[in-house]
Amino acid sequence: xxxxxxxxxxxxxxxxxxxxxxxxxxxxxxxxxxxxxxxxxxxxxxxxxxxxxxxxxxxxxxxxxxxxxxxxxxxxxxxxxxxxxxxxxxxxxxxxxxxxxxxxxxxxxxxxxxxxxxxxxxxxxxxxxxxxxxxxxxxxxxxxxxxxxxxxxxxxxxxxxxxxxxxxxxxxxxxxxxxxxxxxxxxxxxxxxxxxxxxxxxxxxxxxxxxxxxxxxxxxxxxxxxxxxxxxxxxxxxxxxxxxxxxxxxxxxxxxxxxxxxxxxxxxxxxxxxxxxxxxxxxxxxxxxxxxxxxxxxxxxxxxxxxxxxxxxxxxxxxxxxxxxxxxxxxxxxxxxxxxxxxxxxxxxxxxxxxxxxxxxxxxxx
Amino acid sequence: xxxxxxxxxxxxxxxxxxxxxxxxxxxxxxxxxxxxxxxxxxxxxxxxxxxxxxxxxxxxxxxxxxxxxxxxxxxxxxxxxxxxxxxxxxxxxxxxxxxxxxxxxxxxxxxxxxxxxxxxxxxxxxxxxxxxxxxxxxxxxxxxxxxxxxxxxxxxxxxxxxxxxxxxxxxxxxxxxxxxxxxxxxxxxxxxxxxxxxxxxxxxxxxxxxxxxxxxxxxxxxxxxxxxxxxxxxxxxxxxxxxxxxxxxxxxxxxxxxxxxxxxxxxxxxxxxxxxxxxxxxxxxxxxxxxxxxxxxxxxxxxxxxxxxxxxxxxxxxxxxxxxxxxxxxxxxxxxxxxxxxxxxxxxxxxxxxxxxxxxxxxxxxxxxxxxxxxxxxxxxxxxxxxxxxxxxxxxxxxx
Numbered sequence: 001x002x003x004x005x006x007x008x009x010x011x012x013x014x015x016x017x018x019x020x021x022x023x024x025x026x027x028x029x030x031x032x033x034x035x036x037x038x039x040x041x042x043x044x045x046x047x048x049x050x051x052x053x054x055x056x057x058x059x060x061x062x063x064x065x066x067x068x069x070x071x072x073x074x075x076x077x078x079x080x081x082x083x084x085x086x087x088x089x090x091x092x093x094x095x096x097x098x099x100x101x102x103x104x105x106x107x108x109x110x111x112x113x114x115x116x117x118x119x120x121x122x123x124x125x126x127x128x129x130x131x132x133x134x135x136x137x138x139x140x141x142x143x144x145x146x147x148x149x150x151x152x153x154x155x156x157x158x159x160x161x162x163x164x165x166x167x168x169x170x171x172x173x174x175x176x177x178x179x180x181x182x183x184x185x186x187x188x189x190x191x192x193x194x195x196x197x198x199x200x201x202x203x204x205x206x207x208x209x210x211x212x213x214x215x216x217x218x219x220x221x222x223x224x225x226x227x228x229x230x231x232x233x234x235x236x237x238x239x240x241x242x243x244x245x246x247x248x249x250x251x252x253x254x255x256x257x258x259x260x261x262x263x264x265x266x267x268x269x270x271x272x273x274x275x276x277x278x279x280x281x282x283x284x285x286x287x288x289x290x291x292x293x294x295x296x297x298x299x300x301x302x303x304x305x306x307x308x309x310x311x312x313x314x315x316x317x318x319x320x321x322x323x324x325x326x327x328x329x330x331x332x333x334x335x336x337x338x339x340x341x342x343x344x345x346x347x348x349x350x351x352x353x354x355x356x357x358x359x360x361x362x363x364x365x366x
Numbered sequence: 367x368x369x370x371x372x373x374x375x376x377x378x379x380x381x382x383x384x385x386x387x388x389x390x391x392x393x394x395x396x397x398x399x400x401x402x403x404x405x406x407x408x409x410x411x412x413x414x415x416x417x418x419x420x421x422x423x424x425x426x427x428x429x430x431x432x433x434x435x436x437x438x439x440x441x442x443x444x445x446x447x448x449x450x451x452x453x454x455x456x457x458x459x460x461x462x463x464x465x466x467x468x469x470x471x472x473x474x475x476x477x478x479x480x481x482x483x484x485x486x487x488x489x490x491x492x493x494x495x496x497x498x499x500x501x502x503x504x505x506x507x508x509x510x511x512x513x514x515x516x517x518x519x520x521x522x523x524x525x526x527x528x529x530x531x532x533x534x535x536x537x538x539x540x541x542x543x544x545x546x547x548x549x550x551x552x553x554x555x556x557x558x559x560x561x562x563x564x565x566x567x568x569x570x571x572x573x574x575x576x577x578x579x580x581x582x583x584x585x586x587x588x589x590x591x592x593x594x595x596x597x598x599x600x601x602x603x604x605x606x607x608x609x610x611x612x613x614x615x616x617x618x619x620x621x622x623x624x625x626x627x628x629x630x631x632x633x634x635x636x637x638x639x640x641x642x643x644x645x646x647x648x649x650x651x652x653x654x655x656x657x658x659x660x661x662x663x664x665x666x667x668x669x670x671x672x673x674x675x676x677x678x679x680x681x682x683x684x685x686x687x688x689x690x691x692x693x694x695x696x697x698x699x700x701x702x703x704x705x706x707x708x709x710x711x712x713x714x715x716x717x718x719x720x721x722x723x724x725x726x727x728x729x730x731x732x733x734x735x736x737x738x739x740x741x742x743x744x745x746x747x748x749x750x751x752x753x754x755x756x757x758x759x760x761x762x763x764x765x766x
Binding site: 113114117168172175176179180240241242244245246247248255258259260261269271 | 512515518519520565566567568570571572574575576724727728729731732
């Protein structure tokens, strides 16, 4: 490789998962879950889905541990044989590409609506993607280092902004608890599970971890922090806007920020701040997925250099990002992605693990 | 000398890059923008200007349904000189009025009249006149405002007795009516005659939930304003159906567990002199009870406050007995207020604007689901009992 990497630490792996998970989803998560649940109990769905994801994550880590130093694209052929592996790898790469495109599109939609109304969309997207390319060409370590800077900023600003919204918070909007029994909570699992996509990056980065045996730890932290952020967001949004008030809002989390003004602080309004950090988060999701896809294609076609693959993929991403005609189609794409993610990264790892145990492939050899 | 060409080129290229990196694509100087801080919605009434222009062919196809007023700050300083002598000279804002049938179209119509584009980021208050909200539902009137990406959901909504444009006019040239109105809302901790602020976000939530609701009413007379009472909006039509008076609001505030401030005034039974109690702290609870199909509510309120004014001559020493007697007197007044407010809600207008439905929803979600579609009607026949306790904690700085 042109850019030799140093193995990443457990914390860095966790940071990567967190940055991947926190993406476009949080801006719409409260609405999608409330639409499904229809009672204020959405926060329970969030907690339960977090736990489910953790379980899936453990399976994934277990699988990766059987093939130390190998990414999913390298070890799947050992389990299933060349042709099926080719299919699976292609599916994963395509998934990464589409998710990357989805993030780009959401970024374009939101900035167009709230920040830069008259700036042409391609102007926003181009700058965004070029910086992404620049970052990825620095290799895994450059990405991780940037994420280490982004994450604390995100969390600090997020905590400040969300706590300030307590001004309009009303606990009555969250009551009654389980007023219609437990069924609504179950219904809410689907949309909230979708917002947890991101743990799948472990398929790739486990190979580059310094201590792969601590993969579970990275998984726990990587799921716990987004869960907490999602939980707080949903509670604050439901508590402030009430379930009736937010069902009709396109971007409820932003509308929460827009529904109060604070006098006396340096800033009166916080939606721009929130937008800025979410743009950083969308950027990180975009880069991780693009990186994953590039690595995948490079390894699939037995290339050492990921740059070539990356440039082709970027063009593809740009193209896919502008496929949906409107916001609703964009949301539908997001929904579809979530479903694919469940198949690819929840069911598949379990199958692969089973298969690898049965066929005695991999395993901890000394 | 060996010139480092490579470095030089690199340097000049980066220098050129700098020029492309600065500035924003769609940036606009704030001085060149028409920032509107208030929006008034009235029944259509064309201004002289509009009539003139239409007569000269400046007409576009529309129905005259509403008149929108925007209050723009700061007033364009270059124009104020030329307008010397006009009634708005010297003011720090100006009101613009246009008539039409779509808010957005009216807004865009301003672009044909003013060089400075309107931006809605700083809209603070929307005044809806009673008359227009009797004709159209609030959902219709505010639909654009809720969709617009400039206008923030933190914007306040009030209803005006007379025309909305009157509420946006002020005698005091240094005062901007929009800020004045939002300032009044912030006073709700001083008087329970002011409703808690209703922002667009909150209004949207209540409208979606299908409950009847109140909006703060503002009365204007010759450029002076006063908050008085509240407009009642029906749950189904979202139209204005009546008004609660100031006293009704006071009574209602007891039911909604919210008086943080405010006074109770009564007259001493023996001497007939004015005595005043200031509310400092209130703890209230609406307790719904369901027996079979019978729903009933009990309201329990405990208020603590100070005894702040006594006109009795000669002053009666504030011993225990006397204080208890006073507490009774104040309690009577509070109960009277509650009774009056309940009577208006249950019998005159037959709407629940006191948050009773909300309590039922939380305590008995299943019952609520059943009665929700026709709640206002059900509510008007539900027995409500109340129990108010008043405790005088303090007699101010004077112990007499």
